[in-house]
Amino acid sequence: MTQEQATHQKISSTIQRQVNRAKILRTLKMLQPVARVDLARETGLSRATVSSIVDELVMESLVEEMGATASRGGRRPILLRVIPGREGRCAIGFELSRNNLTGILVDLHGRVIASHRDLLPAGYLEPASLVDLIQEQVLRLTGPEDPAIRGLVGVGLGVPGLVDPVTGCVQVAVQFGWQNTPLKDMLEKRLKVPVKVMNSVKAAALGEVIYNHHSPEPSPNPRLYLSLGQGIGSALIIEGKLLSGASNTAGEFGHITVAPGGPLCTCGNSGCLEAVAGLPALVSRYLELARMEEPSRLTMAPGEFPYLTSARFLEAVAAGDSLAGRVVAEAAEQIAIALAGVINFTNPELVILGGPLSQVGSALLDPLTQALRRRALPLPLSQVRLVTASLGANAVGIGLGATLISQLSEVVLSR
Amino acid sequence: MTQEQATHQKISSTIQRQVNRAKILRTLKMLQPVARVDLARETGLSRATVSSIVDELVMESLVEEMGATASRGGRRPILLRVIPGREGRCAIGFELSRNNLTGILVDLHGRVIASHRDLLPAGYLEPASLVDLIQEQVLRLTGPEDPAIRGLVGVGLGVPGLVDPVTGCVQVAVQFGWQNTPLKDMLEKRLKVPVKVMNSVKAAALGEVIYNHHSPEPSPNPRLYLSLGQGIGSALIIEGKLLSGASNTAGEFGHITVAPGGPLCTCGNSGCLEAVAGLPALVSRYLELARMEEPSRLTMAPGEFPYLTSARFLEAVAAGDSLAGRVVAEAAEQIAIALAGVINFTNPELVILGGPLSQVGSALLDPLTQALRRRALPLPLSQVRLVTASLGANAVGIGLGATLISQLSEVVLSR
DNA sequence: TTTTTAAGTTTAGGTATTAAACAAAGTATT
DNA sequence: AATACTTTGTTTAATACCTAAACTTAAAAA
Structure with missing residues (x-):
């Protein structure tokens, strides 16, 4: 056997045992640092069972004792914690x-x-x-x-x-x-x-x-992650589990129709969200508006092709470029049409805006929340906490x- | 205690027991009529455990013996079944x-x-x-x-x-x-x-x-039920469980926006599916078209208000009234916009059309499937079995x- | 008849849980 | 300081439930 298997997984254990292990580990994470008695009280298991399972968890390098703490009138409790770090x-x-x-x-x-x-x-x-x-x-x-x-x-x-x-x-x-x-x-x-x-x-x-x-307890309520970038995708998490779908394609948010009869999408349909609010569409729209309204913005050598990357467009938005801001606000309106539908349909408790476009902050968030207030049903909307992704590339x-x-x-x- | 409690529920049993009971009951339903040995082989449990659990199930009036069947070379197996009927x-x-x-x-x-x-x-x-x-x-x-x-x-x-x-x-x-x-x-x-x-x-x-x-084993893939009537609602079932949502309103299908800027909906938004494809909308649309194109259809005393119930409208569709058929086809196009989005987003394996409007058959189904082919992504759409509800009021x-x-x-x- | 085979049951042994007794290590009281 | 409580953690005895293996039952095969 290779050395990687030195810390071996418990290969067999009854369902009962699995459930109780999970219970203990969960409450340990929640209340840490915590003594065995408290785990017993919190989980409803006997102190004996808690001791036995904690021993197992210590053997598996999941949990460690931190020494005794102040007495609560009797023998000093030994605090436990989930082992941090390496x-x-x-x-x-x-x-x-x-x-x-x-x-x-x-x-x-x-x-x-x-x-x-x-x-x-x-x-x-x-x-x-x-x-x-x-x-x-x-x-x-x-x-x-x-x-x-x-x-x-x-x-x-x-x-x-x-x-x-x-x-x-x-x-x-x-x-x-x-x-x-x-x-x-x-x-x-x-x-x-x-x-x-x-x-x-x-x-x-x-x-x-x-x-x-x-929370250690995954919420049963749906939570939606939206990825706004070149493409527009999403993921729906229910009871802590990702919705995969029959062919692993669940979450296709970008191909919800928001403008019937609108621009043709790569998928063959017309008026898909991605076709009107994907980053490439926003860049083209920006160039179009600039050409019409303020050609001076497009600073380039005469005859040069007006080239603009998504990244530079997002910089412009962040820098407060009003034209770019308008483009994002237009996109927010379209995103809201699709998002309102999904909020009504799945009734989530949390919507996380991720992807590059989400990072422009209020330029997107303000018009989006406004449009949602117009388009989504009040009750489901009232349950939604709408936040911007915070982990970035990590x-x-x-x-x-x-x-x-x-x-x-x-x-x-x-x- | 009241007489209703004569057949009493097992009040306590370990998780292990519950899991094994469920396994046995499931395979029993699947293979019925079936002997204990076969249950043991199929579930992987020992014959002793199967016997013990079957005894319990018999006590609880869930299962009964049907007598012995033909020998397979030794003692004749006793067939079991889930008790049917009263x-x-x-x-x-x-x-x-x-x-x-x-x-x-x-x-x-x-x-x-x-x-x-x-x-x-x-x-x-x-x-x-x-x-x-x-x-x-x-x-x-x-x-x-x-x-x-x-x-x-x-x-x-x-x-x-x-x-x-x-x-x-x-x-x-x-x-x-x-x-x-x-x-x-x-x-x-x-x-x-x-x-x-x-x-x-x-x-x-x-x-x-x-x-x-x-199947006794609920599919992990989403299945969607659509109710098309006065209002338009739906329910999404994942792993055999209904999606409830954070405020029990999940499934609001009728308020997906399908015509931005379209007619105002009772919910305050404009262009909701329900506002253009709910039965009241279809009835008005029928009257509108009739007035414009074939006033003779509206047989009524002169000066009478052109009143038409949803039920009579559906009868007209079923009877092959071409104008009514056109109205349903138009609605199908709008329903497809919302449904394509939901199919892309949830990637279901089954979509069931229910509610009064679903019962008109191909007048709805044909234009709907055609529109879906245009609007939904090919891969998710290929996984969907689209059927009409069959249980009616039951x-x-x-x-x-x-x-x-x-x-x-x-x-x-x-x- | 006797032997073989298969179905179902009983029995002995193992895992896991709990309540209760016990040991350890403190505080409070006299 | 000695004694009496308290609280934590462990050990022990009883219980539930599982499995493998022995056993019983009832048929087919020799």
């Missing part, structure tokens, strides 16, 4: 983007311990070379002698493309030219730890949702890491 | 509509054993009188000496309005002028059996979904009855 167990979440591979080492609390970013080599990225790169980063993030590598819970990977989260097979990743690539199997073979592969928007959603609402890694960590206290009802 | 346990589902109270007695297989419809008294319906009526129908459906009443699993009630399915409290029911009416508590006090109260569209959705896909009762029955084999992970 000394406890860890997970690593990777984000694969067009140009970078970013790995984030996360501890048992879901906190970032270390991160590392590599530029991807130019040209076609062979899946096998990605596996090499990931293995390299795993070692760099932990160090071959690091306790973290011996207690590595698992490795996650977020890929921009269509992924079957169960098999971990990348069905299509246009940006990399991959089709039916069994990345999970390849990585597990190499790394000898459980691997989770999923779409990166969904992973980011998990990260942001956990960060915005990191969301994917954090989401995957936290997901792997939370699987430690998950109850598996076999079939 | 001899086994039953549940009753009620539908409360504007004018009627319909009760449906359902057996352990979810099959209809008996049903009864009462006209509601004219005028305001006191919640307390509804409780009386329901108690009366329960007795009429079972008879005071009927075995069914002694094995009644529970009673369900579908109400047109906003219901908290957990507390069973009717928050708002405009048609009856109720607000915060704790119907569940009132009924449980009277009937002394568990009561489930929910919105009737959601209950109908459960009924149709179970009927269309009655859907609500069947859905509630089947839900109550399925709760018998449900595992409850306390908090």
Whole structure:
């Protein structure tokens, strides 16, 4: 057996045991630092059972004693905590983007311990070379002698493309030219730890949702993450679980029709949200308006093609460029049409605006909330907390890491 | 104790036991009639455990022996089955509509054993009188000496309005002028059996979904029920569970914007689907077209107000009236805009068209499928089976009855 | 008849939980 | 200081439920 398996998973345990372990771990995280008695009182289990399970958790490097604290009139209680940092167990979440591979080492609390970013080599990225790169980063993030590598819970990977989260097979990743690539199997073979592969928007959603609402008890109410960028995607989380759908394409927010008879979309439909509020559409709209109203804005050599990147457009918005602001406000109106529908339909408690466009702040948020007030039903709208994503590029890694960590206290009802 | 409690519920049992009971009941329903050995092989449990649990199930009037069958080389196996009909346990589902109270007695297989419809008294319906009526129908459906009443699993009630399915409290029911009416508590006090109260569209959705896909294993993929009538509502079922949302309003399909800037809706927004494709809108549109194109159609005394009920409009559609057909086709286009968005967003495996408008058949279905092909993404659309509801007015009762029955084999992970 | 085979039950042993007794380590009281 | 409570954590005995294996029952095969 390899050294990675030194800290071995409990292979068998009854369902009863799993449920009680999960209960204890959950309340421990919530009340930490906390003594066994309190865990017993809080979970409703007997002190004997709590002791027995805590012993197990200590053996597995999940929990440690912090020594006795002040007496409460009798024997001093021994405080327990979930082991923080490298000394406890860890997970690593990777984000694969067009140009970078970013790995984030996360501890048992879901906190970032270390991160590392590599530029991807130019040209076609062979899946096998990605596996090499990931293995390299795993070692760099932990160090071959690091306790973290011996207690590595698992490795996650977020890929921009269509992924079957169960098999971990990348069905299509246009940006990399991959089709039916069994990345999970390849990585597990190499790394000898459980691997989770999923779409990166969904992973980011998990990260942001956990960060915005990191109760140990996942809320049963829907929470929506919206990714506004070149494309417009989303992820819906219900009872802490991502909605995948029958073909793993759930969350296609960008192809909701908001302007019937409007501009043709790449998907064949007309008036899709993405076709009117995706970043490319906003850039064109900006150029169009500028040409019509203030040609002076387009400072360029005469005869030069008016070229503008999305990034520079977003900078202009942030800098307070009024024309760019108008374009964003127009987009907000369109986004609100789709979002109001989804709010009415799913009745979420939280909507997180992510993706590059979300980072312009009130330029988007103000017109969006106004339009929502006009278009969404009052009752569902009143339940929604609308926030801007805050984890930026780290969301994917954090989401995957936290997901792997939370699987430690998950109850598996076999079939 | 009252006589209703003669067949008493198992009050305590470990989680392990619950899981195994559920497993056995599920496979029993699937393979019935079947012997203990086969259950053991199929579930992976030992024959001893199967015997012990089957004994319990027999005691609880859920399962019975059918006698031995042909030997397979040794002792003859004793076949078991879930008790059908009144001899086994039953549940009753009620539908409360504007004018009627319909009760449906359902057996352990979810099959209809008996049903009864009462006209509601004219005028305001006191919640307390509804409780009386329901108690009366329960007795009429079972008879005071009927075995069914002694094995009644529970009673369900579908109400047109906003219901908290957990507390069973009717928050708002405009048609009856109720607000915060704790119907569940009132009924449980009277009937002394568990009561489930929910919105009737959601209950109908459960009924149709179970009927269309009655595997004992609920599919993890979303399934959508659409109710097309005066209003337009829907219910989304994921992993066999209804999506409720943060304020129990999930499923508001009618207020998805399909025509921005279109006609004003009662909700304050403009261009809601309900405002252009709800039955009242279709009737007005029909009258408008008729007035413009074929005034002769509107056969009425001169000076009479052109009055047309929804029911008569639907009859016209069914009779092949071309003008009415055009109106439905127009509506289908609008419905498709919203439905395509929801299909893209939730990626369902099944969409069931319910409500009065759905019953016109291909007049709706043909233009709808055509429009969907234009507007929905190919991959999600390819996963959808689009069907018309088939249970009619019985859907609500069947859905509630089947839900109550399925709760018998449900595992409850306390908090 | 006797042997073999299969279905169902009983029994012995293991895991996991709880209540209750017990040990450890403090505070409060005399 | 000695004694009496208190509280925490552990050990112990009883219980629930599972499994493997032995056993009983009842048929087919030899």
